C-alpha cells in the first residue's frame with residue numbers, strides 16, 4: 760500500500776489547523792482552562808513528508824506517528840529543517856522495536872504492558888536515555904484494544920514509577936468508538952489524579968472538544984488536519 764493519501768490534494772492543512780485551534784480555544788474557555796495548557800498532537804501517520812511539511816510550515820511542532828518504521832523513514836529529513844519537533848509514538852510497540860523507538864521518539868504514549876516497561880528500564884540503564892512515557896489505559900476494557908485494564912492501572916503505574924523509576928508523566932486512552940466518550944475521559948482523569956500525573960492524552964478528530972472539557976492536556980488529531988487516510992486506526996498496512 761502506498762503512503763499517498765488520495766484526498767490530501769484537496770485539503771487545506773493551514774485552514775484546518777486554524778479551525779481546530781479555534782475549537783480548542785473555545786472548548787478550553789468553556790471550562791475556564793487556558794488553551795496554552797492544551798497541546799495539539801498532529802497525527803501524521805500515512806501522510807507523506809510533503810503534507811507533513813504543510814503543518815510544520817503552519818507552525819506546528821508536535822506530531823504523532825503510530826509505526827516505528829514509517830517514522831524512521833519520514834522524520835529524520837524533516838527534523839533537519841525543523842529541529843524543534845517533538846515526536847510522539849501513539850501506536851502499539853513491539854518489544855523488539857523498543858530500542859529504535861526510544862531513539863526516534865521524544866514521547867512514547869503507548870506503554871501498555873509490564874514486559875515493555877521492563878524493556879524500557881533495561882534499555883534506559885544501558886543507554887542512559889529514556890523518552891518521556893505515558894501509560895496507555897484500555898479505558899473501555901475492549902479485548903481487541905491495547906492498554907492496561909483500569910482495574911490493574913494503579914498497581915502498574917506504581918510499578919513503573921516506584922520500582923522501575925521510569926519517566927512516566929501521564930496517561931493515554933482511546934475510548935470505544937461506539938460509546939459516549941465523556942465517562943471514559945473522566946475515568947482516565949481520576950486514575951491520573953490518584954498518581955499526581957498531569958498529562959492526559961485523550962481525544963481525536965471526533966471528540967477532542969469533549970476531551971478538553973474533560974481535562975485533556977494533549978489531543979491527538981489526524982483526519983481533521985490532513986484529511987482521510989488510506990488505512991484506519993489499529994490497522995497495520
Ligand SMILES: *Cc1c(COP(=O)(O)O)cnc(C)c1O
Pocket residue numbers: 802804825849850933962963964965979980981982983992993
Ligand atoms: C490515528 C490515531 C489518532 C487520530 O485519529 P483521527 O480520528 O484521525 O483524528 C489518534 N490517536 C491514535 C492512537 C491514533 O492511532
